[in-house]
Amino acid sequence: MGLKKVITWVILALGCSTFIKILLMLDLNKRVYNHVPGPCRIVEGIENGSEDIEFVPELGVAFITSGVISMVEERRASVKGGIFLYDFARRDFKAIRLPIDGDFDQTFFTPHGISAFVSKKRITLYVINHPPGGHTVEVFTFNKEKRSLTFVKTIFDPLFTCPNDLAVVGADRFFITNYCYFVNKWLNQLELALQLNLGSVVYYDGKKATTVESWSLTPNGISVHPNLTYLYIASPLGEVIKVYKLAKDMSIEKHTEVSLLSSPDNMFIDRKNGDIWVGCHPVGYEVIRHVDDPDNIRSSSQVLKIRMQEGHKSWVITEPYANDGATISGSSIAVYHEQQMLIGTMFHKLLQCDVINPDIV
Template sequence: MLRPPNSLSGMLHRLAVEGVLRFLVSGQCYGGNISSATCFRLMLDLNKRVYNHTPGPCRIVTGITDGAAGLELVREVGIVIISTGLANAYGNETVRGGLAMIQLEKEMAKHETKPVKIEGEKFDQNKFAPLGISSYYSKGRILVYVVNSHPERQCVEIFTYHKDKNVLFHRKSVCDARFTSIYDVVVVSADRFFISNLAYMSRGKLQTAELVMQSSFGALYFFDGRTVSLHESRLSTPSALAIDRKRKLIFVGSLLNENVRVYALEKDYSLTFRTQISLLSSPAGIHIEEENGDIWIALHPVLHQAYLVTLYPNDEKVRSSSQVLREDGVSWVITEPYANDGATISASNAVVYDKDHLLIGSMFGRLLHCDVLNPSIT
């Protein structure tokens, strides 16, 4: 039942719902070439089914119960930094946002994480809901950049990580009024990074209406060390970000368009579009393998399931399928190393691969570690 428009929010809510209904009736989808009903079915992945398979033995990593929505490999020191507690941004106030780490070793006797302590006088951890993570390593110094997706504080939090003490020292926050639904961050040099903004509206009914209408109001912003500037506008749901080892290519995922756009990073930090990779699944996290340039992608293969998970972040019975794709950096052949119907890991949102170790992080639940037995054919 619609609320009467006795307030501005009520009127906006009614207009948003009416806009969605007009969209579904009009049939304006893919240039009007297919019916609105078919369009809606394809967008929500109502036609898909997921079949379970793994690249080798897998096990649940201990120490993570509140999600691993973001994963960042710091290759120089062999650790993966993990963002936890994203459910706090979706109304589950019993969950506390934080960061953890896991050490990757050739032979892992234990598969467990350790919480990372955060220090900083001006840092409010009660308003911290971490999502995307990126890092920059230089001369033994590790800088960590974390997207804070808390509804009251949409910022990129910048830390210095001390591995010996396992402590993150908060340096500063980069905030902007245009940050309404920031998703991921990718660092190109010290304190210079790109930020993806999924939609024009913040989370809620209006954003849902915006996404259902498949509007292209997402954006890519750039922070040059001093100010935030708009780099790319009119993007459709820009989500995951990544950069290659040579720092010459930027990868931008699109949740609704189910693809990854590849840009060349110029010397002045401008972007030149190069190509587009079709996935037929919604990318949520991207990892670029340093040695050969292979692209590892965590995806939501059945989008309506992922949407339901965000509506009920504290209900373990509501599950979403998980998927990992790998694109060969040379041949561009796409394979599927991992898929699950949500029983083992729900709503895969992040992925890291390093030396036969595959880590898959969920939005609100577990962290999974798999041994990749045949990396050449996975």
């Protein structure tokens, strides 16, 4: 066989492989069947997304980022990004926007991933921001009495190239995911379509960031186990949760992967039992179209709960919630507390559901 024929067959094989991978990514064969764990209602106060949620059990409240849609240039003027507060104990099903004090320019505030550090009753929030010309982590403290935030500082590092989410492990110390490599719109879409492993995970030690994992496929949501022994990273295109052992020096070692057959976005780890609650996008082509036109095109929503067993060697997965997009579109995170579940979305509203039988969800 001549060299030209070999090259032709290799190109055809690669083309067919890529075509099949794209078909599988689109989930054209999937259908979502609606079900809920109990009565659900839309939370008042949030209209432009509830992309990530950080629950602080010490106060029984959740901090919610809203407005990531303002990353789209034509939406910057009409959408004001902010951080909202939801109090589980009040049961008034309302989220309030937290005012921000201090020398912080809110003109282009585009809050994305969020994580909290609690020390001596002091709550510090770390929030990924996408201002024009770069990516940063904004640091705020929470005033419980005034229900407000105070700006502390901005953290920048050249390795924050395409940040999506972060997981705080100490004061000014956190892991952060870079979802993609290319920032150019068309190159970014090509990277995702070809499912290239060009994402990364970095660790910021308070002074500088270092890369702890390269060549990763769409690292998105990131969370740490409450006792800092495991690190979890969601890969939407891989449809898996990657589990790493976390050493005291913050180095990571691959442990296992949890296959979901759905695209995970962000996660919440229950401190009481270590359960992992995941907001997912069950149908690929729907979420792709939804991102392009969130006002007019729905995307199915799904929440999965993962209970790890036998030292994270096995697990049980249940589905507490699923919806075809009619109630909420593009679920990105789920948080559970005292038989209540909050479900956040990329660009849509925030949903609260009562969990009637927590033992079976």
